[in-house]
Amino acid sequence: xxxxxxxxxxxxxxxxxxxxxxxxxxxxxxxxxxxxxxxxxxxxxxxxxxxxxxxxxxxxxxxxxxxxxxxxxxxxxxxxxxxxxxxxxxxxxxxxx
Numbered sequence: 001x002x003x004x005x006x007x008x009x010x011x012x013x014x015x016x017x018x019x020x021x022x023x024x025x026x027x028x029x030x031x032x033x034x035x036x037x038x039x040x041x042x043x044x045x046x047x048x049x050x051x052x053x054x055x056x057x058x059x060x061x062x063x064x065x066x067x068x069x070x071x072x073x074x075x076x077x078x079x080x081x082x083x084x085x086x087x088x089x090x091x092x093x094x095x096x097x
Contacts, residue, residue, distance in 0.1 A: 002066035002074065005097045009090060010038075010074040010083070018087040019075055025084040029054050034084035035091035037062040040071050043081040051082045060084075061095060 002010075013019050020028045028034040029051075039051050041064055048064065055062040072080045085091040 002070045003097060006065075006094055007070070007074045009094050009097070010071070011076070013085055013087065013090040013094075014075040014077075016087070016090075018085060018090055020084040020086055021075075021077065021080050021082070025051075025082060026054060028084050028086060029058050029060050032058055032060065033086055034060055035088050036060070036085040036095055037082055038066070038071060038085070038094070039064045039082045040066055040068040040080075042067050047081055061091070063095070 020034060037051060037055050037060055039048055039062060052062060068081055071083060072078055075083060085094060
């Protein structure tokens with residue numbers, strides 16, 4: 001369950017265009033432009049493993065928190081399984097919550 005502070009920070013990051021999803025997220029992890037990745041708890045095991053392995057290999061912090069619906073609603077998009085934060089300040093704030 002995402003707390004209110006995290007949800008509002010994700011919304012702010014989205015409006016600031018500092019969030020990546022999907023293929024762009026994978027490219028951001030590879031190029032180490034993503035500082036933090038948030039993965040939904042109810043994502044498939046395969047999907048979780050793909051993002052976790054990618055983050056571990058490229059030394060990007062990640063966290064499994066919230067559901068697909070919560071994450072999607074927080075950024076105003078549909079069916080987002082994982083999102084990457086592309087700003088160090090936002091990433092540190094979200095990690096600390």
